[in-house]
Each structure stands twice: as C-alpha cells, then as structure tokens.
Amino acid sequence: MRRLRSPLGVAAVVSLAFLLFAVVLGPVIWAGDAVRTDTLALTQGPSAAHPMGTDGLGRDVLARVMVAARSTIGLALLATAVAVAGGLLLGGLPAVLGRRAGRLVNGFIGLVVAFPGLLIALVLAVVLGTGGRSAALAIGLASVPAFARLTQTLAASVAGRDFVAAARVLGVGRVRMLVRHILPNIGEPLIVQATLGAGGALLAFAALSFLGLGVQAPDYDWGLLLNEGLNRVYLNPAAALAPGIAVVLAGLAFNVLGEFAAQVFGGRAAVARPSGRSARPVPGDALTVTGLRVSYGDAVPVKDVSFTVAPGERVGIVGESGSGKSLTALAVSGLVEPPGVVSGSIASGETAMVFQDPMTSLNPALRVGTQLAEVARVHGRLARRAAWERAVTRLDDVHIAAAARVAAQYPHELSGGMRQRAMIAMGLMGGPRVIIADEPTTALDVTVQKQILDLLREVSSTTGAAILLISHDLAVVAQLCSRVLVMYAGVIVEDLTVERLLAGPAHPYTRALLASVPDMAADRSLPLATIPGRMPSPADPAAGCPFAPRCERADEHCREELPALEAGVRCWHPVDRPVASDAVRAGESGRDDLRVNGVGS
Amino acid sequence: MAVHPRHPWAAYLGRRFLRFLLSLALLITATFAMVHLIPGDPVRAALGITASPELVAARTHELGLDLPLWEQYARYLGGLFTGDLGESMGSGLPVAQTIADRLPYTALLALVAFVVVMITAIPVGMAMAAWTRGGRRRGAELLFTGVSGLLAVVPEFLLAVALIVVFAITLEMLPVADVTGEMGPRFYVLPTLALAVGPAAALGRIVRVEALGVLSSDYMRTARAKRLPARLIHLRHALPNLLTGALTIGGLLISGLIAGSVLVENVFAWPGLGSALVDAIKAKDYPVVQGVVLVYGGAVLLVNLAVDVALGRLDPRSTIRED
Numbered sequence: 001m002r003r004l005r006s007p008l009g010v011a012a013v014v015s016l017a018f019l020l021f022a023v024v025l026g027p028v029i030w031a032g033d034a035v036r037t038d039t040l041a042l043t044q045g046p047s048a049a050h051p052m053g054t055d056g057l058g059r060d061v062l063a064r065v066m067v068a069a070r071s072t073i074g075l076a077l078l079a080t081a082v083a084v085a086g087g088l089l090l091g092g093l094p095a096v097l098g099r100r101a102g103r104l105v106n107g108f109i110g111l112v113v114a115f116p117g118l119l120i121a122l123v124l125a126v127v128l129g130t131g132g133r134s135a136a137l138a139i140g141l142a143s144v145p146a147f148a149r150l151t152q153t154l155a156a157s158v159a160g161r162d163f164v165a166a167a168r169v170l171g172v173g174r175v176r177m178l179v180r181h182i183l184p185n186i187g188e189p190l191i192v193q194a195t196l197g198a199g200g201a202l203l204a205f206a207a208l209s210f211l212g213l214g215v216q217a218p219d220y221d222w223g224l225l226l227n228e229g230l231n232r233v234y235l236n237p238a239a240a241l242a243p244g245i246a247v248v249l250a251g252l253a254f255n256v257l258g259e260f261a262a263q264v265f266g267g268r269a270a271v272a273r274p275s276g277r278s279a280r281p282v283p284g285d286a287l288t289v290t291g292l293r294v295s296y297g298d299a300v301p302v303k304d305v306s307f308t309v310a311p312g313e314r315v316g317i318v319g320e321s322g323s324g325k326s327l328t329a330l331a332v333s334g335l336v337e338p339p340g341v342v343s344g345s346i347a348s349g350e351t352a353m354v355f356q357d358p359m360t361s362l363n364p365a366l367r368v369g370t371q372l373a374e375v376a377r378v379h380g381r382l383a384r385r386a387a388w389e390r391a392v393t394r395l396d397d398v399h400i401a402a403a404a405r406v407a408a409q410y411p412h413e414l415s416g417g418m419r420q421r422a423m424i425a426m427g428l429m430g431g432p433r434v435i436i437a438d439e440p441t442t443a444l445d446v447t448v449q450k451q452i453l454d455l456l457r458e459v460s461s462t463t464g465a466a467i468l469l470i471s472h473d474l475a476v477v478a479q480l481c482s483r484v485l486v487m488y489a490g491v492i493v494e495d496l497t498v499e500r501l502l503a504g505p506a507h508p509y510t511r512a513l514l515a516s517v518p519d520m521a522a523d524r525s526l527p528l529a530t531i532p533g534r535m536p537s538p539a540d541p542a543a544g545c546p547f548a549p550r551c552e553r554a555d556e557h558c559r560e561e562l563p564a565l566e567a568g569v570r571c572w573h574p575v576d577r578p579v580a581s582d583a584v585r586a587g588e589s590g591r592d593d594l595r596v597n598g599v600g601s
Numbered sequence: 602m603a604v605h606p607r608h609p610w611a612a613y614l615g616r617r618f619l620r621f622l623l624s625l626a627l628l629i630t631a632t633f634a635m636v637h638l639i640p641g642d643p644v645r646a647a648l649g650i651t652a653s654p655e656l657v658a659a660r661t662h663e664l665g666l667d668l669p670l671w672e673q674y675a676r677y678l679g680g681l682f683t684g685d686l687g688e689s690m691g692s693g694l695p696v697a698q699t700i701a702d703r704l705p706y707t708a709l710l711a712l713v714a715f716v717v718v719m720i721t722a723i724p725v726g727m728a729m730a731a732w733t734r735g736g737r738r739r740g741a742e743l744l745f746t747g748v749s750g751l752l753a754v755v756p757e758f759l760l761a762v763a764l765i766v767v768f769a770i771t772l773e774m775l776p777v778a779d780v781t782g783e784m785g786p787r788f789y790v791l792p793t794l795a796l797a798v799g800p801a802a803a804l805g806r807i808v809r810v811e812a813l814g815v816l817s818s819d820y821m822r823t824a825r826a827k828r829l830p831a832r833l834i835h836l837r838h839a840l841p842n843l844l845t846g847a848l849t850i851g852g853l854l855i856s857g858l859i860a861g862s863v864l865v866e867n868v869f870a871w872p873g874l875g876s877a878l879v880d881a882i883k884a885k886d887y888p889v890v891q892g893v894v895l896v897y898g899g900a901v902l903l904v905n906l907a908v909d910v911a912l913g914r915l916d917p918r919s920t921i922r923e924d
Contacts, residue, residue, distance in 0.1 A: 107623075111620075111623055111624045111627050112627070114624055114856070114901065114902065114905055115628070115856075115898055115901060116856045116857055116859065116860035116901060117860070118860035118861070118863065118864075119859075119860050119863075119894065119897055119898060119901070122863070122878065122882065122894070123631065123632070123635055123890075123894055125882060126635055126639070126882055126887070126890055127635055127638045127639055129640075130883075199754070203756045206756070206758075206759075207756065207758060207864055210758060210864070210867075211863075211864065211867055211879050212879070212883060213879070213882060213883070226758075226759070226762065229762075230762055230765075230868065233762070233765060233766065233770065234770060237766040237770055237771070240762050240765075240766065241762070241763065241766060244759040244762050244763065247756070247759060248754070248755055248756075248759060251754055251756075252751075252754060255754055333826055335822060335825055335826060337734075338737065351826075352826070353822075353823065353826035355819060355822070355823065357819060360818065360819035360820060361819040361820055361822070361823045362820055362823065363820040363821075363823070363824065363838050363841075363842065364820070364842065365841035365842050365845075366837070366838070366841065371823075374827070374829065374833065374837070375827050375829075378827075378828075378829055378830065378833065379828070423823070426823075426827070430827070
C-alpha cells in the first residue's frame with residue numbers, strides 16, 4: 001500500500017480510474033448524444049453545446065469519442081491477449097522441444113522479430129481482411145514474435161537456475177517443467193510487458209483504423225474518428241484533436257500502469273552515485289598533503305589527513321575497508337566527484353593512477369596504444385607518430401613482449417596481468433613524479449601479483465617516481481614500500497617505516513592489525529584473529545580517538561580528545577617496548593610469508 | 602587481431618550476411634504466401650462480385666494463379682531477379698514502375714528524419730548526462746525525462762495531426778500537402794518533424810542513460826586521471842562506448858521510422874510508397890502490395906545489416922561476443 005502513495009502509484013491509480021471510467025461509463029452516458037444528428041449544426045467548431053464541435057452529420061464529437069472508448073480499448077486488449085497467448089506458445093516451445101528443434105524455433109523468432117510490427121500487421125490485414133476483429137487479430141499476431149522472444153529469453157535465464165536444475169535431476173518432464181517451474185517464475189516481467197504491450201496495441205489499432213484498414217463505418221473507434229476529423233480538419237480542428245488526445249491519454253495510462261507494475265514486481269530503486277568536481281593537484285616536486293578532508297554531506301570519511309612523500313619514496317597506506325584510504329588516493333589525484341567535497345591542500349608533481357581492476361579500467365573501444373599515446377599527445381604535445389613510438393617504448397619498459405603488436409590490440413585481447421602492465425605503462429607516459437596505485441594487485445592472481453609489485457618497484461627506481469600504494473594487505477605493502485601510513489576511520493593513526501612496523505608498532509590499532517595477519521605458523525584449529533568491535537561510521541561526530549571503543553589501553557582521556565600525530569603516532573598511550581608478535585617474528589624470518597588474507601576486508 | 606588465426610571479423614561478417622539472406626528468403630516467401638493465404642478467390646475479391654466469370658478466369662490465368670504452386674513460386678522468384686514484380690491489377694502499370702516513381706520521396710523523407718534524429722538525440726542525450734551526472738541538477742533531469750518521455754509515446758500520426766492543427770491551420774506558417782508537385786524543402790518540415798520527434802526523444806533518453814553508465818565507468822575515471830581535456834574525454838573515450846548502444850537502438854528506430862512513414866505519408870498525402878501501399882491494400886491490388894512490402898522489408902533488413910557492420914567496426918568486442 002505504501003507504493004500507492006508514491007507519485008507513480010498515484011498516477012497508476014488515476015490511470016486505472018480513467019480507463020475504467022471510459023470503458024464502463026462512456027457508452028452509458030454518451031450513447032444518446034453520439035447518434036443524435038443535428039442538421040442545423042454540421043461540422044461546427046467547439047461550442048457550449050458541443051465542447052469538441054460536431055461531425056459531418058452534426059453528431060457531437062466528444063460524445064462519439066467517449067462512446068468509442070469501450071470498443072477501442074476492448075479491441076486493444078483482445079489484440080494483447082492474442083499477442084501474449086501466441087508469444088507464450090511460440091516462446092515456450094524451445095523449452096519443451098529438444099535442443100535442435102528449439103534452436104530452429106529460436107532462429108525463426110530471431111528472423112521475424114527484425115521486421116517492424118506495423119509492416120507485419122499490414123501484411124496480415126491483407127490476408128485477414130479489414131474490420132475490427134481481423135485488425136485485432138492482425139495486430140496481435142504481429143506482436144507475437146516480440147513476446148515470444150521475451151518469453152524465450154526469460155525462460156532461458158530461469159532454466160539456468162538451481163531449482164530448475166534440481167527439478168531436472170528429479171526427472172521432471174519438459175512440459176511440466178515449463179508450466180510448473182519456468183512460467184510462474186517469469187510471470188511478473190511478462191505481466192509488465194503485456195501492460196506496456198496493451199498501450200502499443202492501442203496505438204497500432206488506432207493507426208490501422210486511421211488508415212481505413214481497421215474498424216469500418218458505421219462502427220467507429222478512435223482511429224476512424226481521427227480519420228474523419230482529419231478530413232475536416234480545416235473546418236473543425238477539434239474533431240481531429242479529440243480522438244488523438246484520447247489515444248495518447250489511454251496509451252499513457254497503459255504505460256503508467258506498466259511502469260507501476262514493474263516497480264511493484266521489480267522493487268526498482270533509484271541509486272544515487274557520488275560524482276562531481278575535484279581538487280586538482282598543483283605541480284611541485286614531492287607530494288604534500290595538508291589538512292585533507294573529504295565529506296559527503298554529514299559523513300566525513302576522510303578527516304584532516306596530512307603527509308608528505310619525498311621524491312622516489314615508496315609509501316603505503318593501509319587500513320580496513322572504510323578507513324578512507326582509497327578516498328585519500330582519489331582526492332590526491334583529483335578524482336573525487338560530487339557530492340563529495342574536498343578541502344585542504346594537495347601539492348604534487350605529475351601524478352599517474354593505477355587502479356584495482358585492470359579489466360574495467362581500460363577503454364574497451366580504443367586500442368591500447370591509442371590510450372597510451374594520447375597522454376603524450378595532450379600533455380607532451382608530441383606528434384601522432386612520436387607519441388605512438390613512445391607508447392610502444394613504455395609498453396616495452398613494463399616488459400610486455402611484442403610491444404608493437406600489443407599496442408595495436410584492444411584491451412579485451414590482453415590478460416589481466418598484461419592490462420595492469422599496460423595501465424602502469426600508461427601512467428609512465430606523462431613522466432609522473434608520483435604513481436598512485438590503488439589496490440593494484442587485488443584483482444590479479446598470486447603469481448602475477450608479485451610481478452606487478454616488482455614492476456612498480458623497478459619503475460620507481462628507474463624513473464625516480466614516488467609511489468603511493470593503497471592496500472588492505474600488509475604483506476603487499478611490506479614487499480614494496482619503505483614507509484607505511486596506517487589509516488583508521490578517516491585519520492592517519494600511525495606513520496612508520498616498514499622496519500618499525502615489523503619490529504613492533506607503537507599504536508594499538510597497528511598492533512591489532514598485525515596480529516590479525518595469519519602466518520605459516522598460525523594454529524589452524526583456532527579461528528582467525530580479529531579485532532573485536534567495529535569501526536565508527538564516517539557520520540559519527542565522535543570527539544575522541546576513533547579507536548578508543550575497541551582499544552584495551554583506552555581511558556576517559558582517549559574518549560574525549562583526539563591525540564595529535566606526534567613522532568609518527570596518534571595515541572595517548574602508545575606502546576613503548578618493541579614487543580614482537582607472532583606475525584612479526586614470521587615477518588623477520590622472511591617477508592614473503594606475511595601474505596594471505598589481508599586484514600579486515 | 603593477428604593473434605586470432607580464424608579472422609573473427611570475416612567470420613562475423615559471414616554470419617551477419619547469412620542471417621540477412623535467410624531473412625530475405627523469409628520475406629520473399631511471406632509476400633508470396635500472403636496472396637495464397639487470402640480466404641476465397643483473391644482475383645474475385647479484387648474485381649468485385651459484379652465481374653463476369655470469364656473476366657475472373659482470364660485475370661487468374663494472366664496472373665498465373667492457375668499454375669501449380671511450385672511453378673508460381675519459381676516464376677515469382679525469377680521475376681524478382683529480373684526486376685519484374687508483375688503489374689497492378691487496377692491500373693495495369695508495372696509494379697516496378699510505381700515503386701521507382703514513389704520510392705525517392707519515401708527514402709528522402711526517411712533519410713532526412715533519421716539525420717535529424719541522430720544529430721539531435723546523441724548530443725542532447727550526452728549533454729544531459731554530463732549535466733545531470735550523479736544527481737546534479739535534479740530539476741533539469743526531471744524536465745528532460747518528463748518531456749522526452751511524453752514525446753516518445755505520442756505516435757507519429759497523432760503528432761502529425763497536432764502539427765497540422767498548430768503550424769498549418771492556426772499559425773498558417775507551413776504547408777501540409779503539395780498539390781502542385783514541386784515538393785520544395787518547405788513541404789518536408791512538418792512530415793520530418795512528425796517522424797523524427799518521437800524517435801529523437803526515445804533515443805535521447807537512451808543515450809543519456811547509456812552515457813551515465815559510461816561516464817561512471819572505471820575507464821572514464823582512468824581518462825580523467827590522465828587529465829585529458831573535456832573534449833577528448835567525451836568525444837574519444839565516452840562516445841564510441843556509447844555509440845554501440847545508440848546504434849543498436851538507432852537501427853530499431855530506423856525500422857520504426859520506415860514503418861511510421863506509412864502513416865505519416867497518409868496524413869500529409871505524401872506521394873511516396875506508404876500511401877501507395879495503403880491504397881493498394883484497400884483496392885486489393887495484391888501485386889502492388891507484394892512489391893511495396895518487399896521494398897519496405899528489404900530496406901529494414903539492409904539497415905539492420907548496415908548497423909551490424911557498423912557495430913562490428915565500432916566495438917571490436919561485438920565480433921566475438923555472441924554464439
């Protein structure tokens with residue numbers, strides 16, 4: 001019932017009332033006026049007695065339009081019934097027939113569906129003759145292929161689901177399968193389409209009658225009234241407009257009902273997507289971020305983040321999901337979109353981004369080389385050929401074999417690891433001072449992960465570009481970076497070297513994070529170590545240290561005041577003694593053991 | 602492409618062409634079958650009940666309807682290849698002549714309407730997407746979806762009537778039908794508008810939704826990360842990805858345009874194929890109906906083929922995507 005109060009629900013109720021009123025009461029109220037001829041008022045314009053004027057015999061146009069509602073809508077519904085019945089029959093056939101015959105039927109549907117419905121209806125009208133019933137049959141049959149296609153597509157999608165597979169294993173016959181298992185599950189979209197189809201049938205019917213191929217005089221429907229009205233359009237335009245308006249209103253009513261049905265069945269909801277303007281980095285030598293804050297209305301996922309990255313330095317940002325690390329990276333490269341609001345200052349040299357999913361981050365419609373070369377064309381003002389050559393060189397730099405050939409290929413022809421290499425090569429095109437890599441290895445398999453990390457390290461040492469690596473995986477960060485920023489709930493809680501991280505960090509959160517990394521020596525009979533509690537929501541206006549509710553060392557002071565980042569730690573009670581945890585001991589024996597599972601996400 | 606030894610592009614073209622030939626065979630067979638499916642005697646129906654039995658028999662023989670079915674089909678096929686579509690039962694003129702006289706008017710009208718649809722819908726849809734991205738300018742979004750939604754559901758022949766009432770009768774700005782036969786550009790304005798407005802609104806909506814999807818994709822974020830100028834971001838990176846969807850729908854729209862032109866031609870007394878078709882159906886002049894339906898159907902199939910080829914060029918993945 002709540003849906004009925006939405007604007008669409010109200011519109012649907014109004015539409016239904018309008019249709020019912022016209023069909024049920026139209027002929028009752030206006031039947032007399034529609035046939036009464038008035039020889040004193042032939043083909044008159046609108047007047048008080050005749051709001052839409054009169055026709056050639058002096059009959060009231062409005063009354064005739066209202067009376068015609070029943071036959072027009074009735075015939076449209078008849079045509080829809082024919083279309084749905086025929087469509088279910090034809091579209092259900094492939095599910096019942098064997099594979100080969102089914103493919104044949106599908107192929108046939110595919111061929112017929114290509115022809116416009118009106119053309120098919122016209123051909124059928126030739127065969128079936130003119131008149132209301134034959135026209136309804138012609139329009140219905142003309143829409144059968146479209147409905148059959150829909151039924152068949154929906155049935156095929158249901159046929160792949162588990163419960164159908166289960167029924168098949170149980171030996172349920174094909175016909176029973178179609179009737180009991182498939183049709184009930186595709187009923188809802190079919191009802192939606194049938195309602196929308198009724199609107200289409202109404203318009204098609206009006207078209208046929210308008211052409212003189214549908215309802216024949218002395219019967220009349222809206223199409224025929226429109227035809228008569230158009231013949232006298234210079235004398236009384238209203239006589240042509242009135243049936244036209246009726247057709248449009250009824251068509252809209254069916255559309256609204258269909259949309260409403262779709263909403264009720266589908267539970268569609270509008271999804272708001274963050275997007276918009278971003279702060280642009282200013283040219284400079286190193287990356288310097290001061291007082292960075294990113295907010296979405298009341299929610300502030302990044303609060304007051306400041307750090308610097310020296311030229312050639314490799315810095316990792318780690319944290320759980322929702323700690324604000326990825327948003328920090330996007331803000332640094334100026335890619336936060338409204339309604340996100342970025343404040344604070346970001347000064348950096350040329351940046352390059354490497355994203356998490358190389359499968360979607362390259363433009364599928366452009367050749368790899370084009371996507372690389374355009375950076376040099378736009379920013380380096382190189383000529384087309386020179387830019388292309390540089391692109392090939394860069395692809396070669398990232399160890400892509402046969403770089404010249406790969407440059408001419410499209411992204412879908414490359415493997416995931418190759419695409420990520422191409423992304424890195426693309427980043428190198430502009431001669432970046434900072435490469436920002438946001439989870440660059442998460443979407444790749446383990447052997448490729450190591451290659452990409454090695455490549456990033458190599459690129460950094462050969463070009464002198466700094467690297468800002470965003471990851472939830474401490475092991476990945478430890479492999480590549482020399483310094484780590486630990487983020488929690490939108491603030492940097494600790495800024496420390498990798499050596500320090502492995503030797504024993506000072507912040508309780510970092511320690512908890514480390515402790516939750518399983519290692520080769522972890523006892524598999526015990527559950528994985530986790531940090532109890534959960535991160536505060538970005539919308540919480542908490543005053544104190546955000547980790548305090550989950551922290552064993554926290555006291556009243558922690559809950560009231562956020563400590564400053566001093567000597568790399570944002571904590572009132574940092575851990576002084578370098579106590580080696582299990583994970584750290586494993587890390588000392590070999591960093592590569594510190595892998596798997598990551599932290600918290 | 603060199604990595605695929607089987608030439609996916611050629612295989613794709615081959616599949617599409619085979620499909621075109623199959624559809625064409627279906628179309629030819631359907632138009633042939635049409636005359637034979639008519640209940641009763643089509644010649645008697647065409648000549649009326651007052652015609653003498655001798656005349657009916659003579660006309661039946663003339664049309665070859667007394668031959669065995671397979672021979673009639675063979676003659677029909679042979680006629681198609683030699684350009685002989687038979688003669689009108691009413692006027693006795695060759696059907697091919699009628700088509701040749703009238704096709705240019707229909708083709709030009711459809712072409713002009715299509716161009717108008719494309720050059721309005723794609724830029725407007727893209728601009729609206731860039732404008733209303735991520736819930737910006739809710740008002741403009743609502744206005745656009747409302748107006749375009751309304752325009753998209755108003756059928757072309759009703760729009761034609763409304764246009765006549767407003768521009769020809771009330772404002773007296775533009776002519777409706779041409780009785781002098783000069784067919785100057787002025788006569789194209791209202792029919793073109795009637796044909797183009799609905800499809801343009803529908804396509805504009807689709808382009809906007811497609812563009813919203815494309816603009817929020819990862820590769821567009823990559824393009825923005827490369828700090829390309831807005832022109833390049835939209836024209837080079839967004840447009841090709843958007844065109845595949847727009848073209849697919851555009852192809853459907855042309856099919857609809859071709860069918861819709863039948864109605865619009867009848868409203869404006871356009872001297873094209875559409876009015877010839879309707880007149881022929883009413884007069885039960887079956888050879889003319891067959892010929893015109895073949896032209897319309899063939900045009901739709903050609904457009905579909907052209908769209909498929911264009912899709913294959915624009916989106917390299919479409920050549921490998923299906924079966």
